[in-house]
Amino acid sequence: MIRFIDLFAGTGGIRLGFEQALNELGIKSKCILSAEIDKEACKTYEANFGENAYCDITQLSEVEDFDVLLAGFPCQAFSSAGKRLGFEDTRGTLFFDVARLIKSKQPSLCILENVRGLVGHNRGRTFETIKNVLSDLGYKFEYRLLNSSNYGLAQNRVRIYIVAVKDFSPILTLANDVGAVDSHAFKNNLMNGNLFHEHQSVLVKDILENNPNAKYDCSEEFTKKLTKVLEGDLNKLHGIRLIDSRGGNSIHSWDLGLRGECSVHEIEFMDLLIANRRKKIFGTHQDGKALSKKQIETFYPYDDIDSIISSLLQKRYIKEANGLYNLVAGNMSFEVFKFLDPDSISITLTASDSNRLGVYHNGRVRRLTPRECARLQGFPDSYVLHPKDTCAYKQFGNAVSVPVIKALVKDVMIHNPNLFK
Template sequence: MYKIRFVDLFSGIGGIRLAFEQAAHCLNIESECVLSSEINRDAQLVYQKNFAQTTLGDIRLIDKLPEHEFLLAGFPCQSFSHAGKKEGFIDTRGTLFFEITRLLDTYKPQAFIFENVRGLYSHDQGRTLATIKDEIQKRGYSFHAFLLNSANFGLPQNRVRIYLVGILDASPTFELISDLGPKDSHSYNPQQLSLFYPPKKSVTVADILENNPDEKYDCSPTFVNALKRIFNNDLNRLHGIRLIDYRGGNSIHSWDLGLRGECSVEEIELMNRFILKRRNKKFGEAQDGKLLTQEQIASFFKHPNLGEILNSLVTKKYLKLINDKYKPLSGNFSFEVYKFVDPNKISVTLVASDANRLGVYHNQRVRRLTPREAARLQGFPDNFILHPNDDKAYHQLGNSVSINVVKAVAQEVIIKTLYSTQERIDKSQLKLCQAYVLGKDTSS
């Protein structure tokens, strides 16, 4: 059996490694991780339990890389994320990319696979990605960037990430096709974006749900009763509902639920208009943080008792008064669940900050998704050992990769690399592998 060696940098809990090993195995190729690096202690624990290998810590303390053929790295994404400050290489975490190039100079493998958030693609009007491309190409590698959505690779999650791949001294053509996928989790139609993962069927959230998870994941009776009141006991209407105080649309707000005290019809109407109008440029350029005076509020909510209504909302802590200006006090972190996924659709993106607050109405229970369900959304097999602390497990899974996507990318990179270096793959095994992922019968 042919054998390839790889290095796993910024390894996290080992998602990229797992996917790469699966890809190699599918191609009847043996793989060996010769070095892994992860600075977070909790992630190191999970990595060791699953791969029986202790990771090195801070990448900055690694002098050089051992001999290997493939370099894998999910380098820190906060600097390029829409959820972060998007400071890029100004941010210390952003400069960690240059630790990769430093190590590339100590040993140049045949190929690399990097994963990051989609914000990297357009950060600083494309200049950040151009810098990365230049650093890679001047070291003799081809450079390809793909925006891929997990929903197109057999996972019920609307998750777009950028995958950077390249091969040393070669200019291959990859079969992968960039596609951002659906605008939201309710308008998904599967596309064939890779030879290895064409759509076999529409996978939905229902496919990853546990039948009878622990009761500790159930929402509180107070929260459930408030939802029942809003929806007249028809909790099927929860599917796809989000709970957030800074947006309108298909949303439930804390004042609708009465979480801080029951609100009158007038108070609810004022709050709904408030969050709609405060985004109007008429009141300033700040998209979400505008504070409005009573006079400004009166321009869109005329009521003889406006002052009393505002005082009541301040007392109940739905509004906060700052220098004679009002702002909503509650955000989506004030809810037990911030979004209810629809079992018949795909999920919103799993992210580290609130993966523990995705909800579902399933089997007559209003509950949060479990860590195992979150792992399934990412394509982790059920025998993958998660962190014993649920909150840490959720956080790690939100930071990890979608196994199916990385596996598809890795299969193509491995094949193109071996072809470009004049190596031979067992073509009969490759045919079986392709048939397997295509869902065809290989018994004949």
């Protein structure tokens, strides 16, 4: 019997993958502690595991002995500059509490998950501290950057997974693989036969519900505007991003007339401004430099620039400061900010944006449902969702991809047979 604890448990993605792996290997397990501070996530956790996980890890002291520590811990900078970058440097962060429990109970195995940026976070000091802490506590470890799309999920999600073992270096056969850079590259690789993984590629179309509730449909007005811009062919929505700060495969607020209908010249002005404001001759500001009328005249070819600028200022598509003009950018004005391509994979789910991912499917322009988001993370359809959609979207944006944990744990257990002896 392997006894484990589930820290920063969220809705139990790590636990679910861990238990699935052990079940397939015929190994019994028991969760002796679940810890999560988000009360809404705790409701979902309890609905699925029968346990109230509410627990403030910073106040946790008395814990039974356990064999495995699971933690999808938050990424926080360590503030002590110029020190040894060890255990004491983690004080004031949540990783300190993870380390404190490892130090106290000395489990045989620790599996930690975090965002891929952990490696470079705080100029590399955060990861260096974590490595030194684990080493000081007597652990050897390996880490992998893995993309969920390589493990039977229709989502481009790269995360770091750390496997720490007491006293000896763990053997992992899973290779680092961050996958395709985006959904377009994934689709090209798929079409050209360049994907070589033991898991069959799952696409967005494979996780879609056939007839979800009408409440997930986009508004009639928004759909009409999209239909007009795409000249009646809504299949062109596949892979489209709705954003004002970039060009490419995008639809903009001025194309849709969200702040007021735009003339042909106004749309061309905006398209030219977005295409030219990043050019080095105008400066190197990452988000695009505000330009003067004289600078805009170098690429806007018509003689109606004064009336165009005046009209766009009035509609608030552009703003002016000290004689310089720039976009009033942002994507919060769109009901959907990205339409997924059914024949590719999803962009990474996030807690803030999962509710505004869209799809054109079965003749409907709609948002992804919470169940579809759950499927993108590898949660089974038997998994009970939070009754409030807003909570469910947030929870699956924060979740850990279940099949990745399952594959990682099986790899650890199979290739490290002496782990619990």
